[in-house]
Each structure stands twice: as structure tokens, then as C-alpha cells.
Amino acid sequence: MNFLEERILKDGIVKPNNVLKVDSFLNHQMDISLMEQIGQEFHRRFADKTVTKVLTIEASGIGIACFVAKEFGVPMVFAKKSKSINIDNEVYVAEVESFTHKNKNNVIVSKKFLGEEDHVLLIDDFLANGCALQGLVGIAQSAGATVEGIGIVIEKGFQIGGQIIRNLGIPLESLAIIDAMDAETGTITFRAQ
Amino acid sequence: MNFLEERILKDGIVKPNNVLKVDSFLNHQMDISLMEQIGQEFHRRFADKTVTKVLTIEASGIGIACFVAKEFGVPMVFAKKSKSINIDNEVYVAEVESFTHKNKNNVIVSKKFLGEEDHVLLIDDFLANGCALQGLVGIAQSAGATVEGIGIVIEKGFQIGGQIIRNLGIPLESLAIIDAMDAETGTITFRAQ
Numbered sequence: 001m002n003f004l005e006e007r008i009l010k011d012g013i014v015k016p017n018n019v020l021k022v023d024s025f026l027n028h029q030m031d032i033s034l035m036e037q038i039g040q041e042f043h044r045r046f047a048d049k050t051v052t053k054v055l056t057i058e059a060s061g062i063g064i065a066c067f068v069a070k071e072f073g074v075p076m077v078f079a080k081k082s083k084s085i086n087i088d089n090e091v092y093v094a095e096v097e098s099f100t101h102k103n104k105n106n107v108i109v110s111k112k113f114l115g116e117e118d119h120v121l122l123i124d125d126f127l128a129n130g131c132a133l134q135g136l137v138g139i140a141q142s143a144g145a146t147v148e149g150i151g152i153v154i155e156k157g158f159q160i161g162g163q164i165i166r167n168l169g170i171p172l173e174s175l176a177i178i179d180a181m182d183a184e185t186g187t188i189t190f191r192a193q
Numbered sequence: 194m195n196f197l198e199e200r201i202l203k204d205g206i207v208k209p210n211n212v213l214k215v216d217s218f219l220n221h222q223m224d225i226s227l228m229e230q231i232g233q234e235f236h237r238r239f240a241d242k243t244v245t246k247v248l249t250i251e252a253s254g255i256g257i258a259c260f261v262a263k264e265f266g267v268p269m270v271f272a273k274k275s276k277s278i279n280i281d282n283e284v285y286v287a288e289v290e291s292f293t294h295k296n297k298n299n300v301i302v303s304k305k306f307l308g309e310e311d312h313v314l315l316i317d318d319f320l321a322n323g324c325a326l327q328g329l330v331g332i333a334q335s336a337g338a339t340v341e342g343i344g345i346v347i348e349k350g351f352q353i354g355g356q357i358i359r360n361l362g363i364p365l366e367s368l369a370i371i372d373a374m375d376a377e378t379g380t381i382t383f384r385a386q
Contacts, residue, residue, distance in 0.1 A: 023303060029270045029305075030271075031268055032262045032269060036263070059251035063256065069225045070225045073225075075222050076225060078252070110216065110221055113222040
């Protein structure tokens with residue numbers, strides 16, 4: 001069991017409907033030492049890749065992506081959620097559906113900050129149905145950038161996202177993959193990696 | 194002139210209606226070395242304070258607050274924007290009006306992560322009309338926490354927010370205070386500190 005799986009067992013709370021609350025250390029209150037450790041671990045796992053930019057999506061990906069970008073010594077870019085229907089020609093855009101909030105948002109990245117010379121590492125806190133990640137991959141592809149890999153903190157292995165992303169042929173590293181959760185007993189089953 | 198003022202002059206772009214674009218290094222693409230430097234500078238300025246938590250608001254405050262929290266060796270908590278009208282009893286809530294987006298949002302912090310034992314340092318990227326910061330101050334006060342200080346990266350000195358916050362008697366440190374901007378000439382006038 002790795003450091004993240006241990007932390008999930010210690011402080012994660014299983015709620016009904018396959019919801020895992022990790023807001024005490026990952027996506028509301030953030031344990032900065034853990035963020036640094038996550039940054040180092042993704043750097044180790046993608047050590048053979050050339051990375052010029054780390055790309056994530058607001059809001060909870062930002063903290064994690066900062067510490068990954070620090071390890072690679074490159075800038076971090078975060079895609080912004082935009083309610084505007086009038087998207088101008090200065091941005092790349094993708095439509096993303098939120099699993100948590102059951103709504104759709106456009107996410108945008110300025111064309112100034114992503115181009116065909118870039119080799120990007122995509123980072124996010126959760127992978128469930130994969131919509132947010134597919135949006136980020138689409139934005140990187142629109143820019144002509146090379147997606148070197150994807151780093152996920154917690155993958156819900158019983159949802160379709162991981163399969164979809166792996167089928168795209170992009171190297172995907174999830175620090176913890178949850179195959180099952182039980183809200184009644186609080187049990188979490190991790191996939192052996 | 195300090196490191197941040199120099200960077201604003203180098204890479205900031207003055208737009209009409211007193212808009213300053215710093216999205217190439219601060220709030221869309223983030224220069225991680227600069228974030229670390231900002232973290233160290235706030236730690237230096239608030240070195241005499243006891244700080245148990247750093248509090249900010251999503252999204253663009255998160256990256257900065259992470260590196261401030263790292264210097265103090267404490268957790269970072271970010272207030273979340275919530276569209277929900279049905280706020281439960283588990284969160285502190287404040288209504289915040291956005292200068293940029295001209296709309297109102299509730300921002301919430303879980304009661305689990307802020308209490309009367311906490312001494313908080315509030316961090317944000319911009320201070321203009323002060324609405325977001327007043328919301329954060331209100332949330333800290335609802336929790337019974339002590340606000341030890343406020344660290345702002347860029348204060349628009351020609352707007353009312355800085356005056357409002359200073360009138361509250363809370364120590365406020367802004368790394369750059371802009372007294373005037375001119376979109377036609379691109380001139381930025383900093384307040385001498």
C-alpha cells in the first residue's frame with residue numbers, strides 16, 4: 001500500500017452513492033506535505049518524459065498541479081471554467097460535464113499558453129467518468145501539443161473514465177485506484193498496481 | 194521596486210477599464226518560481242504572527258496560498274464557490290460579488306476545517322473592491338478564528354477595497370499597490386511602500 005492509499009484509509013470517508021470525501025487533506029483543506037509528496041511521486045513516474053507544461057483544471061487540481069510543475073521546473077496552466085457562450089478566437093475550448101454538480105461548463109485555455117511546441121502532463125485530483133480529462137486532452141490536441149501523460153490522484157476504477165483514457169493510448173498513472181467502496185462498512189478496496 | 198512590481202512591468206498588460214492582465218504568470222499560467230518567492234515574502238512579512246491555517250478562495254488564490262502555507266508549515270483551506278441555495282448547517286457561508294464577472298456567489302468553508310482555535314492568514318491574488326476578502330473575513334469571524342493578517346499579491350489602490358480592509362484594523366500586506374494605470378500608454382504607477 002502506498003502513502004496515498006494509506007492516507008485515504010486513514011482520513012477518507014465513504015458516503016452513499018460511491019462518494020469518497022477526501023476534503024480534509026485533498027480538495028478543500030489541503031495537506032501541503034502530502035501535495036509535495038504527490039508532486040515528487042508523479043515526477044518519478046514520468047521521469048522519462050519531456051514535459052514543458054503541466055495542465056490542470058480549476059479548482060481542486062490547481063494545488064496538486066503546482067507541486068508537480070515545481071518538480072519538473074515548468075509553468076503550470078489551469079483551464080478555466082467559463083459560463084460565457086461567446087467564446088472568442090483567443091482560447092481553446094472544451095465542454096465538460098461535472099459528475100458532482102450534474103451540469104455542463106465550457107473550460108477554456110488561452111492560446112497564448114499552449115502551442116504545438118509544448119509537451120504537456122495533465123494532472124487532476126479525481127478520475128471518474130473522464131469528462132474533465134477528455135476535455136483537457138481535447139484542448140491539448142487543439143493546440144497541437146503532445147500529451148506526454150496523465151497523472152491522477154484518485155481513480156474510481158469502477159467508473160468508465162480510466163478505460164476511456166487508457167484506450168486513447170495515453171500513459172495514465174493513478175496513485176490510487178478504487179475498485180469498490182461500501183458506505184455501510186466504510187470499506188475501500190484498492191486495485192493492486 | 195520589488196520583484197513583483199518588476200514582473201508586473203515586464204509581463205503585465207494594461208487593458209481599458211482598469212483591467213490588468215497578469216495571466217501569463219499569476220492567474221492562468223502560473224510561474225512556479227514566482228509563487229515560491231511570493232510564499233517566502235509573505236512568510237517574511239508575517240514572521241511575528243502565529244499562523245495555524247492559510248485561507249483563500251477558489252480558484253486563482255489556491256496556487257499562491259499553497260506556497261504560503263508551505264512556508265508556514267500549516268494546512269491551506271480554500272473557500273468554495275457554491276451555487277446551492279440550500280446551504281446546510283455544516284458550513285460557514287458568505288455572499289461575494291465578483292468584480293470581474295458581475296455576479297454574486299455564495300462561498301463556503303466546512304466547519305470541520307476552521308474553528309476558534311485557529312489563527313488564519315488570508316491570501317488572495319487581487320484586492321479591488323474587497324468583496325471576496327470581506328467574505329473570507331466574515332467566514333473566519335463566524336468560526337471564531339483569529340485573523341492574523343491578510344496577504345495580497347496585487348492591490349488596486351484606486352479602488353475602495355484596501356481602505357475598507359485597513360479600516361477593519363487587520364494587518365494588510367500587498368506586494369504591489371497600483372495607484373494608476375493607463376491603457377493607452379501602458380503605464381502603471383505603483384504606490385511607494
